[in-house]
Amino acid sequence: MKILRYILFPIVPIYFLVTWIRNKFYDYGIFKSTEFKVATICVGNLSVGGTGKTPMIEYLIRLLKADFQLATLSRGYKRSTKGFMLADESSNASTLGDEPFQFYNKFKEIVVSVDEDRRNGISRLLQLDEQPDIILLDDAYQHRKVKATFNILLTAYHNLYSEDIVLPTGDLREPRSGAKRADFIVVTKCPDSLSEGDKLKIIKSLKPRNYQEVFFSSIAYSDKIKNNAEENSLAFLAQKEFTLVTGIANAQPLVDFLKSKNLSFEHLNYDDHHNFTSKEIEDLKSKKFILTTEKDFVRLSPNFEDKNQLFFLPIELTIDRPEVFAKIIKSKI
Known part of the structure; x- marks a missing residue:
């Protein structure tokens, strides 16, 4: 490129x-x-x-x-x-x-x-x-x-x-x-x-x-992760094997932040505003636990029946x- x-x-x-x-x-x-x-x-x-x-x-x-x-x-x-x-x-x-x-x-x-x-x-x-x-x-x-x-x-x-x-x-x-x-x-x-x-x-x-x-x-970055049903402390992720899913222009600051908290995770990085295909959704649903951005969450969440599988990390400017x-x-x- x-x-x-x-x-x-x-x-x-x-x-x-x-x-x-x-x-x-x-x-x-x-x-x-x-x-x-x-x-x-x-x-x-x-x-x-x-x-x-x-x-x-x-x-x-x-x-x-x-x-x-x-x-x-x-x-x-x-x-x-x-x-x-x-x-x-x-x-x-x-x-x-x-x-x-x-x-x-x-x-x-x-x-x-x-x-x-x-x-x-x-x-x-x-x-x-x-x-x-x-x-x-x-x-x-x-x-x-x-x-x-x-x-x-x-x-x-x-x-x-x-x-x-x-x-x-x-x-x-x-x-x-x-x-x-x-x-x-x-x-x-x-x-x-x-x-x-x-x-x-x-x-x-x-x-x-x-x-x-x-x-x-x-x-x-918030010290809590959320979805539409509940919220947990960020420390909750230390006990989880999780996958970070991002479809934003630059995910590196988020990756750096999570690593600064000594968290270990798999990172699946997509293009900004990525439209997830049916196959990609099925692959994601096979993951044990997913953390994503709020922007990605609003697109992904309707596809997840298990609401405890998908969370996002809130941010404020x-x-x-x-x-x-x-x-x-x-x-x-």
């Missing part, structure tokens, strides 16, 4: 030019962006792959749900349906997509919706009897048909956009200059040991504009300067 990326390097300037021109057309108003009266917060990235958008959306939900009527609007990646949909009791990971269904399972007090066309999705949400005060746009940084009230750009600590190039050789969906649209830049998946000196080096690399705030976030983060967000909306 890496060799193919290098072979395709001559396409990089073409991809760069096409995406750069597209952005300029939006910047100059040749392509139209719609700005809605409702507050919209866009969470996205410049790169392909996991930067932690789902934990950030959940962080915003926890931050804002007590004071505002919230809705999330996602594309619904790899769902079996099309068009605008609201999550309800008949929804599942197939009809909504795994991440929106995860939002619905965890936050019953908010509206969860999906639509490939964010502009249409927002319009439909504004037709509800109880209109949302804020709409959280999941993975919509490149969806420039909508002009968000506030843009949060994520970049992973181990793969900063400032040190990358565009597809197909690099991982960037658009040129690095696209970062100028962000109000916040959040460096995600940082190690707990990150020093202030390290942060300053990263900020220097990112070269934020004077109107941009840079924050640093980490993933906090933590952020430095949370008071500053919250104050600016609330003042903007």
